[in-house]
Amino acid sequence: MSKLSFKTFCIEHYSHHIQIPSTQVYDIFEKQGVLKMLDDEYEDLHGMGMEYLMQFIDEYLGVEK
DSSP states (O other), X not given: OOHXXXXXXXXXXXXXXXXXXXXXXXXXXHHHTHHHHHHHTHHHHTTXXXXXXXXXXXXXXXXXX
């Protein structure tokens, strides 16, 4: 999976995870540095399970569940 595909995958799944449109998730990810982090940490993150990845992004953004 390319880095671009991975970031798209994360945006789409996070959109479903928090139930808001993917365009809003993209804006959040861009403003909060998530896109850069996903790019920088691609090697470590792209093999993670979906549940862990969503939790990781929640924690990165400071979202309390």
